[in-house]
Amino acid sequence: MEIIHGTxxxxxxxxxxxxxxxxxxxxxxxxxxxxxVLSKNPNARMVINSITLxxxxxxxxxxxxMDLIEEExxxxxxxxxxxxxxxxxxxAFNPVYISVLRGSGLN
Numbered sequence: 001m002e003i004i005h006g007t008x009x010x011x012x013x014x015x016x017x018x019x020x021x022x023x024x025x026x027x028x029x030x031x032x033x034x035x036x037v038l039s040k041n042p043n044a045r046m047v048i049n050s051i052t053l054x055x056x057x058x059x060x061x062x063x064x065x066m067d068l069i070e071e072e073x074x075x076x077x078x079x080x081x082x083x084x085x086x087x088x089x090x091x092a093f094n095p096v097y098i099s100v101l102r103g104s105g106l107n
Contacts (some may be wrong), residue, residue: 003053005074007027007028008023008036011037012033015063015088016040016042018040018041020047021037021044022045022047022102023046023048023049024049030055030062034062035066041103042107043102044103045071045100045101045103046065046101047100047101048098048101049096051096051097056097056099059101062101063077067086068102068106069101069102069103074098076097077092077095078093079093080093
């Protein structure tokens, strides 16, 4: 594994064409990142994690406007126990949306 320092999509420009991409944070550059990935490999498969409604909205908009095929989107929720007296209370964390997309190969 090689760590590339920088912000996507700028840090990705000189990288070879990917077959698979994991996007765990886009800093507001999601569409630009997806566009660059698809320009390098129109069949690339992407896994995108979203924690905000704005990002999941960007993912859905990208599916509809960028020749992407949605394989699935799931919501994962996690709760952690904490002790209150002799009881255990489950405290929920915010959900994470995981979308698996791939290019349609039409670019």
